[in-house]
Amino acid sequence: MSNTFGYTFAVSTFGESHGPVVGCVVDGCPPGLRMVDAGIQAELDRRRPGSSQYVTQRAEADRAVIMSGVFRGATTGAPIALVIRSTDQRSSDYRGIRHAFRPGHADYPYHAKYNHRDYRGGGRASARLTAPVVAAGAIAKAYLTWAHGARIRGCMMRVGTRRARYAHWCYVRSNPFSSCDARASGTAAQCMLRALLHGSSVGATVVVWAEGLPAGLGDPLYAKLSSSLAHGIMSVNAVKAVRIGLTGMEACGYRGDMLTQHGFLSNRLGGIAGGLSTGQDIVAAIALKPTPSSCNYRRSTSRAGLSVFMRTRGRHDPCVGMRAPPVLEAIAALCAADASLKYRASISGHRIPSQHPASYLY
Numbered sequence: 001m002s003n004t005f006g007y008t009f010a011v012s013t014f015g016e017s018h019g020p021v022v023g024c025v026v027d028g029c030p031p032g033l034r035m036v037d038a039g040i041q042a043e044l045d046r047r048r049p050g051s052s053q054y055v056t057q058r059a060e061a062d063r064a065v066i067m068s069g070v071f072r073g074a075t076t077g078a079p080i081a082l083v084i085r086s087t088d089q090r091s092s093d094y095r096g097i098r099h100a101f102r103p104g105h106a107d108y109p110y111h112a113k114y115n116h117r118d119y120r121g122g123g124r125a126s127a128r129l130t131a132p133v134v135a136a137g138a139i140a141k142a143y144l145t146w147a148h149g150a151r152i153r154g155c156m157m158r159v160g161t162r163r164a165r166y167a168h169w170c171y172v173r174s175n176p177f178s179s180c181d182a183r184a185s186g187t188a189a190q191c192m193l194r195a196l197l198h199g200s201s202v203g204a205t206v207v208v209w210a211e212g213l214p215a216g217l218g219d220p221l222y223a224k225l226s227s228s229l230a231h232g233i234m235s236v237n238a239v240k241a242v243r244i245g246l247t248g249m250e251a252c253g254y255r256g257d258m259l260t261q262h263g264f265l266s267n268r269l270g271g272i273a274g275g276l277s278t279g280q281d282i283v284a285a286i287a288l289k290p291t292p293s294s295c296n297y298r299r300s301t302s303r304a305g306l307s308v309f310m311r312t313r314g315r316h317d318p319c320v321g322m323r324a325p326p327v328l329e330a331i332a333a334l335c336a337a338d339a340s341l342k343y344r345a346s347i348s349g350h351r352i353p354s355q356h357p358a359s360y361l362y
């Protein structure tokens, strides 16, 4: 298994959904960084299960306990180990999937590859493991603010078929859907309640936006910032596509001279060129599939290879995208922190420009 993300600023996670704890070890964080506890907890609270009627009703406090690497509120440069206790597991809900595989979840390929499977919850494949990622991402965010004055934010742009129109960041924290459009949260609520009523689920699109990162992050040719960002984002549960820049796939439909018509005043390519950050905002749009567990009966296969009809009990998110913005921000922050530390080791010694070209048009 691959349980570590990053090289210089590296996070290794441990735990399973129904085990006693999940946690992580963050290695490579520079010393002297102050933040740490409150910043981590604030991010964990944004992702926590059981926080509203629109998310899984598993009630976890998600309190992070820092075990090492922080002394008197500041990082020491040593590995930062932290644990998050799990207290509201309900493993009996999963008795039914012990002998059958949930279509769309990780059950079958885990069984096929490892020849054993922790069927309680999703085991290691569960999004419970995004909690330590968010905690590590909070440390990465604090490092990026300290090193570059950078900020990474995310919001929900689409729930099912309902699209938000970009409104303002100020709405994101004031509605339970992390939507940037105040008007869209009503329709998102309807969409989610309808999914819950029918025992179904909906997909979502999330946008992650990084401001203030310097030009030059990334390592061409084979560790380009775009490829490591896509690697990190595609590692998050339920992510099916990532688009760098707001044009993404549509970039191929533009005339070349129109795509960059306004030079650095526009940012249709999402702040990355040649695999390096340009100093403009880095923008990624991410598509998440609907929740695979469903309480409706579906066709599946049993461990014995027989065709069966099965359903999943348990407490599931009707839309996994709802709790995904802090997770996707965290993985983007880990990727940027890793790139930033490698950047310091690989520049040629010239003065790095402190000004970023401004972009006004997207």
Ligand SMILES: Cc1cc2nc3c(=O)[nH]c(=O)nc-3n(C[C@H](O)[C@H](O)[C@H](O)COP(=O)(O)O)c2cc1C
Pocket (backbone or CB within 6 Å): 056, 104, 105, 106, 122, 125, 126, 127, 130, 236, 237, 238, 239, 289, 291, 292, 293, 315, 316, 317, 320, 321, 323, 324, 327
């Ligand atoms: C924040 C978040 C919450 C999730 N909650 C659930 C859930 O309640 N039930 C479920 O079946 N899947 C949930 N998922 C998705 C599964 O973890 C994921 O689909 C599964 O591990 C299979 O991996 P894949 O979709 O990446 O192929 C969630 C994903 C995220 C990002």
Ligand SMILES: C=C(O[C@@H]1CC(C(=O)O)=C[C@@H](OP(=O)(O)O)[C@H]1O)C(=O)O
Pocket (backbone or CB within 6 Å): 017, 018, 048, 049, 056, 057, 058, 060, 090, 120, 121, 122, 125, 126, 127, 128, 129, 131, 237, 314, 315, 316, 317
């Ligand atoms: C526990 C969390 O989310 C879980 C993610 C998840 C999955 O299959 O990904 C399935 C559910 O797990 P369980 O049935 O074991 O409670 C969610 O509650 C969490 O995010 O902390």
